[in-house]
Amino acid sequence: MSVTLDSIEPNQFDAFLSTLSSEDVIAFDDLYVRYEPKTDTYEFETNEITASRLSESELHEQARQASDYLTNWWFWSEVVGDEVPHLFAFLRFLEDGDEHPVVDRYAALADGMTKAWGQLQITTTLAQDGARQYEIRHVDDHDSSASTLDAYSDPLSARDISTFDGKGRYRPLRTAPSLPTGWVFTELSARDAYETVDTFYPATIANWYREHQGTIDIDHWRDTAERQTGIYGIIDELAYDAVEHVAATCCTDSQCLKRREWQYDEETPLHAEGGDGIFPCREPCSLVVAAARKWTTLEREETETYTFELTSSEKEQIEDIIHAVADDETDDIREADVYEGANRYRARFLREKRMDEHGHLIEADAGHGHSDHEQDTHEE
Amino acid sequence: MQSLVIVAHGSHLNPDSSAPTHDHADTIRSIGAFDEVRTGFWKEEPSLREVLRTVEGDEIYVVPLFISEGYFTEQVIPRELRLDGWDVSQWDSDGLSADHAVITAEDIDRTVHYCGPVGTHEAMTDVLVRRAESVTGDSDVGDGFGFAVVGHGTERNENSAKAIEYHADRIRQMDRFEEVQALYMDEEPEVDDVTDFFETEDIVVVPLFIADGFHTQEDIPEDMGLTDDYTKGYDIPAHVDGHRIWYAGAVGTEGLMADVILERAADAGASIGDALEIVREQTRSAEPAMGD
Ligand code: SF4
Numbered sequence: 001m002s003v004t005l006d007s008i009e010p011n012q013f014d015a016f017l018s019t020l021s022s023e024d025v026i027a028f029d030d031l032y033v034r035y036e037p038k039t040d041t042y043e044f045e046t047n048e049i050t051a052s053r054l055s056e057s058e059l060h061e062q063a064r065q066a067s068d069y070l071t072n073w074w075f076w077s078e079v080v081g082d083e084v085p086h087l088f089a090f091l092r093f094l095e096d097g098d099e100h101p102v103v104d105r106y107a108a109l110a111d112g113m114t115k116a117w118g119q120l121q122i123t124t125t126l127a128q129d130g131a132r133q134y135e136i137r138h139v140d141d142h143d144s145s146a147s148t149l150d151a152y153s154d155p156l157s158a159r160d161i162s163t164f165d166g167k168g169r170y171r172p173l174r175t176a177p178s179l180p181t182g183w184v185f186t187e188l189s190a191r192d193a194y195e196t197v198d199t200f201y202p203a204t205i206a207n208w209y210r211e212h213q214g215t216i217d218i219d220h221w222r223d224t225a226e227r228q229t230g231i232y233g234i235i236d237e238l239a240y241d242a243v244e245h246v247a248a249t250c251c252t253d254s255q256c257l258k259r260r261e262w263q264y265d266e267e268t269p270l271h272a273e274g275g276d277g278i279f280p281c282r283e284p285c286s287l288v289v290a291a292a293r294k295w296t297t298l299e300r301e302e303t304e305t306y307t308f309e310l311t312s313s314e315k316e317q318i319e320d321i322i323h324a325v326a327d328d329e330t331d332d333i334r335e336a337d338v339y340e341g342a343n344r345y346r347a348r349f350l351r352e353k354r355m356d357e358h359g360h361l362i363e364a365d366a367g368h369g370h371s372d373h374e375q376d377t378h379e380e
Numbered sequence: 381m382q383s384l385v386i387v388a389h390g391s392h393l394n395p396d397s398s399a400p401t402h403d404h405a406d407t408i409r410s411i412g413a414f415d416e417v418r419t420g421f422w423k424e425e426p427s428l429r430e431v432l433r434t435v436e437g438d439e440i441y442v443v444p445l446f447i448s449e450g451y452f453t454e455q456v457i458p459r460e461l462r463l464d465g466w467d468v469s470q471w472d473s474d475g476l477s478a479d480h481a482v483i484t485a486e487d488i489d490r491t492v493h494y495c496g497p498v499g500t501h502e503a504m505t506d507v508l509v510r511r512a513e514s515v516t517g518d519s520d521v522g523d524g525f526g527f528a529v530v531g532h533g534t535e536r537n538e539n540s541a542k543a544i545e546y547h548a549d550r551i552r553q554m555d556r557f558e559e560v561q562a563l564y565m566d567e568e569p570e571v572d573d574v575t576d577f578f579e580t581e582d583i584v585v586v587p588l589f590i591a592d593g594f595h596t597q598e599d600i601p602e603d604m605g606l607t608d609d610y611t612k613g614y615d616i617p618a619h620v621d622g623h624r625i626w627y628a629g630a631v632g633t634e635g636l637m638a639d640v641i642l643e644r645a646a647d648a649g650a651s652i653g654d655a656l657e658i659v660r661e662q663t664r665s666a667e668p669a670m671g672d
Contacts, residue, residue: 084436159402163395172392174425198434202426206433217487219429229455282430286423287392 031069071130086209134193149184155195204279219283222265248272317341383437384414388445390421407638413655428460441645447499462486480648493648515628522556526578533564590632635663
């Protein structure tokens with residue numbers, strides 16, 4: 001594959017020379033260049049070329065001919081830099097930087113390389129000077145022409161886009177798979193691409209990086225529960241089985257795109273699905289802690305035996321209603337679709353038939369409803 | 381490299397809770413006083429647990445967007461940020477005077493300057509007054525006006541009432557408003573009886589809260605009799621018992637709050653150049669013109 005860019009900018013060559021004069025050697029991706037002070041010449045090596053004893057002008061010519069290598073070095077060391085390791089690693093990941101040789105990568109970048117990050121689709125392309133440009137959109141908009149999407153360029157816009165879901169409901173969990181569609185960030189710089197992703201999915205890049213480095217710090221359920229104080233201090237009462245339910249309820253991919261890595265404790269794994277997400281979840285989040293508080297108080301209750309009379313279709317209907325709510329499908333059930341158990345008319349009919357004027361299920365024998373309801377405490 | 385980290389409560393239920401935090405962060409970003417401005421939340425993301433690992437600076441100033449010293453600033457935030465060896469005595473505070481402590485954040489093994497909450501900073505008094513100016517549309521408001529600062533009360537900790545008293549005293553000392561009164565939601569003197577406490581016809585009421593929510597948008601307007609039903613809204617000013625009540629909503633939504641955040645960081649040693657002057661001017665002109 002031939003080079004995709006056939007020139008280098010003067011500032012790129014200047015940066016190249018000045019790095020060589022201070023460090024003597026540049027070794028990056030498939031480029032190796034060395035300055036030999038004794039002879040004031042350069043050695044230059046890529047996958048295609050090996051040349052030595054080059055004068056500065058010969059070096060310039062060599063660099064121009066191998067401009068992909070040079071602009072690649074320039075982008076990674078001068079534009080991105082390695083001061084923020086997780087930013088560097090993330091951008092490398094976006095173009096499989098550690099897997100493909102420069103020339104192949106440039107060929108692929110010419111068409112655009114695409115990666116998914118949660119519900120984001122991130123496409124990396126090359127600008128004229130070899131700097132990368134990034135486009136970010138919702139994965140479900142992969143087929144849309146960018147002109148049909150609302151265009152953004154400020155990374156902080158991601159905050160507003162991701163505050164509500166497509167139905168206008170507040171999203172308390174940024175990694176819930178409910179990101180609305182219909183927008184695109186175009187021509188982002190490396191830094192802005194990083195900031196945009198970090199705004200949609202805060203801290204996911206830093207945690208992904210730590211995981212890759214083998215330094216991810218997992219706080220398991222017990223660690224997290226025992227750390228809590230105030231109104232959340234009670235959650236360490238939750239039994240193992242209930243914690244299983246919590247994880248299965250909240251942390252599966254249909255609810256959260258982080259991959260749950262926390263377990264009950266260091267020795268005791270949970271069997272609930274943790275999901276296949278690319279970025280890890282390193283401890284129960286605040287939403288799970290707050291919900292667990294409610295479950296802790298509910299789990300304190302003893303079971304009782306009730307006798308209700310239901311037809312088998314009515315029993316099935318109650319199951320349908322629970323599924324519809326749990327799977328967030330109530331809005332999808334059409335008003336007149338009385339074939340669905342969770343249809344509004346069906347539910348109203350059931351209520352008319354099986355519940356008393358206080359809204360309680362009528363018991364078969366006693367006829368006394370359980371009307372003592374625990375006062376709900378307002379979440380703080 | 382200098383970083384500012386604003387930490388706040390946030391909410392799983394109410395998106396307005398974190399809105400002021402983001403707004404003030406944006407204001408500070410726009411004037412470039414810090415190389416980096418990040419936000420972290422107890423209830424939103426990035427969480428307090430993880431915000432520091434996204435921070436790049438080596439001089440890190442953590443400013444809690446909270447009203448008073450207490451449970452959150454003394455226990456929750458230091459624990460969640462993993463401030464190694466934190467002890468509240470490092471603030472050496474009487475409940476109002478926490479300024480800052482230098483401490484290592486274990487998560488990133490870098491030192492951070494952990495500042496006192498915005499609510500107890502003296503600059504907060506100016507924000508309360510600015511809020512009165514905004515709601516009345518009069519930058520000289522004072523003559524013929526009473527001023528009520530409203531707080532929770534001692535429900536959670538006594539320092540919350542201290543902060544209310546402190547600012548009410550300071551406003552009183554300005555000699556700008558005819559009468560100044562601290563009122564509470566859950567103890568005497570109660571905000572329900574606001575009109576009993578003032579002779580003046582006009583009363584500006586400013587809740588010392590960080591964000592609008594349940595208390596400031598539902599409880600207080602109904603308790604004061606501005607409306608029977610908060611969902612229907614209320615007039616500004618609203619007529620109650622022969623008084624005109626100018627209800628301002630949470631002080632924390634006032635643009636000038638960015639100034640207090642900057643003051644906290646500057647007190648802890650951040651170099652912020654002329655950012656304070658810029659913010660004071662910028663947030664003034666951003667106010668909608670009302671009245672004359
Ligand atoms: S605990 Fe982690 S995986 Fe589970 S819902 Fe919260 S963020 Fe998602």
